[in-house]
Amino acid sequence: MSNLLGLEVKKIVETPPEEVERVKNWINSEEYKEKNFARQALVINPAHACQPLGAQLVAHGFEGTLPFVHGSQGCASYYRSTLNRHFREPAPAVSDAMSEDSAVFGGQNNLHEGLENAVALYKPKMIAVFTSCMPEVIGDDLTAFIKNAKQKGCIPKELPTPYANTPSFNGTHIHGYDSMLTSILQNLTEGKQIEGRCTGKLNLIPGCDFNTGDYREYKRILKEFGVPYTILADIGDTFDSPCDGTYNIYAGGTKLEDAADSINGKATIAIGPYATPKTFGWIKDNYSGKHVSMSMPIGIEKTDALIMKIAELFGKEVPASLRNERGRAMDAMTDSHQYMHGKKFAVYGDPDYLTGYVSFLLEMGARPHHILCSRGNKKLEKELQALLDGSM
Numbered sequence: 123m124s125n126l127l128g129l130e131v132k133k134i135v136e137t138p139p140e141e142v143e144r145v146k147n148w149i150n151s152e153e154y155k156e157k158n159f160a161r162q163a164l165v166i167n168p169a170h171a172c173q174p175l176g177a178q179l180v181a182h183g184f185e186g187t188l189p190f191v192h193g194s195q196g197c198a199s200y201y202r203s204t205l206n207r208h209f210r211e212p213a214p215a216v217s218d219a220m221s222e223d224s225a226v227f228g229g230q231n232n233l234h235e236g237l238e239n240a241v242a243l244y245k246p247k248m249i250a251v252f253t254s255c256m257p258e259v260i261g262d263d264l265t266a267f268i269k270n271a272k273q274k275g276c277i278p279k280e281l282p283t284p285y286a287n288t289p290s291f292n293g294t295h296i297h298g299y300d301s302m303l304t305s306i307l308q309n310l311t312e313g314k315q316i317e318g319r320c321t322g323k324l325n326l327i328p329g330c331d332f333n334t335g336d337y338r339e340y341k342r343i344l345k346e347f348g349v350p351y352t353i354l355a356d357i358g359d360t361f362d363s364p365c366d367g368t369y370n371i372y373a374g375g376t377k378l379e380d381a382a383d384s385i386n387g388k389a390t391i392a393i394g395p396y397a398t399p400k401t402f403g404w405i406k407d408n409y410s411g412k413h414v415s416m417s418m419p420i421g422i423e424k425t426d427a428l429i430m431k432i433a434e435l436f437g438k439e440v441p442a443s444l445r446n447e448r449g450r451a452m453d454a455m456t457d458s459h460q461y462m463h464g465k466k467f468a469v470y471g472d473p474d475y476l477t478g479y480v481s482f483l484l485e486m487g488a489r490p491h492h493i494l495c496s497r498g499n500k501k502l503e504k505e506l507q508a509l510l511d512g513s514m
Contacts, residue, residue, distance in 0.1 A: 167208055167332075169470055170496045172290035173298030175201050176330055176397075177252035178215055180302040183355030185375040186247030188240055189215035192233055192264065193254025197290070208332060209361040214371050216240050220256050229257050230267045237268075237283075238276040244371065247378055248310075249277070251285035252302055258289035282378070284309035294497040296397040296472055299330040303355055304401045310378060311385040311408070320410065323350045324435065325387045327401065329394025329418065329474055334362040346441045347432055352380045352387065385409050389435045391428075394418055396473035396502065420478025421485050422451065455486060463487035470494035473502045480506055484513040 148154055174191060178201045181189035191198040198217035205213035218236030220229045233251075240249060251264065264285045272279045286301040326340055337358030344351045359374025384390075389412040392402040398415070406413045412435060419425040426448075433440050466489050469479045473495055480490045493506055 168204070169494070171204065171295040173288035173293050173295060173301070174252050174254055174290060175204060176295035176297065176299030177250070177286055177288045177302035178202075178205065178213070179295070179330065179332070179357065180299050180306065180355050181215075181250035181252075182213065182360045183357045183375055184248060184250070184306060184381060185377045186372045187375060188244050188246035188249050188372075190236065190240060190249050190251045191215060191217035191254060192229060192236075192251055192257050192262065192285075193217060193220055194256060195219045197254040205361075209334070211361045211363070212369075212371075213361075214244075216244070225256055225260055228260060229262050230270065233262075233267050234271045234274065234276045237271050241277050241281070246281075246372070248282040248284070248306075250302060250306060251283060252288045252298065253286075254288075255290045258287060258291075282309050294472075296330045296394075296474075296497065300398055300400045303327070303398070304404050307354070307381065307384070307401065308404065310382040314382045315385045315408070315410065319386045320388055321350070321352075321383055321386050323352050323384070323387045324432070325352050325354055325384045325390040325405075325409070327354045327390070327392040327394075327398055328356075329392070330397035330472060331394070331418070334358050343429070343444065344432070346443055347436065347438055349432060349436050349438070352376065352384050354381060354384060387411050389414070391416060391431065391435075393428075394474035417481075418474045418478040420475070421482030422448070422455070423485065424478055424481055459487055464489065466491040468492035468494070470496070472496055473498060476502070477505060477509070480509050484509060 174193070174197065178189040178191075181187050182205075191201065195217050198215055202213045202215055205211075216236065216239075218229065218232035220232050224232050237249065240246065251268065253262070253264065257264075264287065268283050268285055271277055272283075277283065284302070284305040286298070286305045288298040288301055324344065326344070328337055328340060331337070334357060337353060337356055340353060341351070341358070354376055356374065356376045363370065363373040385408065387410060390405055390409055392398045392405070392413075392415045395402070395415045395417065402413065402415045414431055414435070416428055416431060417424050419428040429440055429444060432438075462483075464487065467483055469476060469483070469490055469492070471479065476493060476495055480493060483490050490510070495502060
């Protein structure tokens with residue numbers, strides 16, 4: 123087939139209606155159901171994700187904060203869709219749509235125009251900027267770019283604009299989480315430390331945790347203790363807000379003034395030593411009070427450790443309500459022990475999750491047979507081996 127110019131025109135190929143009907147009937151058949159339900163393994167989230175995904179997760183954990191991807195639109199769509207799929211909630215973020223010309227001439231103009239539009243359209247209280255592969259490969263200087271943007275009036279000078287270099291070709295989402303969180307805390311707490319001032323609060327960093335229920339549980343435990351607290355990077359309400367017929371682009375998140383004052387806290391607990399090493403190192407050097415890095419509280423032993431550390435830091439007795447909950451958990455574990463004992467398990471995930479999973483499975487008498495990590499190292503290998511050796 124050719125057009126008036128004699129050029130060949132590609133045929134429009136459509137699936138025949140009878141084929142559509144055949145497939146429709148098959149996916150509703152018993153044969154399909156049998157094949158579908160016969161699956162014994164299911165992957166929902168990727169085992170390995172890139173740094174900007176973790177950076178965006180952190181940004182959503184602060185009040186009125188707009189995640190801003192300095193990179194291509196395709197990259198930004200990937201991070202949004204991954205978070206959408208996991209939480210079943212909107213994950214609003216913007217990008218400056220770098221393209222081929224930006225790869226040659228640099229992305230400063232894209233960044234300036236994108237920041238100006240973001241402020242005008244979305245009225246954020248803070249913009250958290252992080253990078254994808256392209257600007258990292260060509261060497262874009264975010265420090266200079268953002269400074270120039272404020273000097274040119276693209277964004278207000280007083281608008282907090284923390285930024286982090288998060289190349290996708292190096293590290294994983296937990297490293298992006300760590301870098302972005304460090305940058306946000308450095309930006310918000312600058313000049314806020316007051317000698318002799320103590321808020322009396324516990325700063326709790328939940329780590330790169332994608333379970334919103336955990337954030338609520340931390341708050342409930344601290345309320346049981348009667349300990350005042352600030353959850354840093356709190357996505358508990360951001361990705362689990364009520365369905366009341368209205369849409370709030372900035373639902374939940376740590377209040378910026380609370381995050382700024384966290385530098386004067388009484389103590390800081392960072393959950394997840396593998397997801398927060400840079401942040402915890404900076405906090406130890408700059409924050410007031412005591413500082414503790416702890417494993418994710420998965421299982422009895424690691425949850426006990428967190429509960430006892432809170433009691434120690436604030437000189438309080440463990441509430442009777444929490445002791446009763448522990449007893450009920452022990453009863454449930456004892457009742458189900460016979461079904462788990464001796465069973466082989468394969469587990470994979472982030473390092474901080476794995477230490478908790480393996481510890482819990484061993485408490486149940488199970489045998490972690492294959493342990494796979496998205497970004498393991500020798501330190502993790504030794505820690506997991508110590509858990510396995512200690513159970514024998």
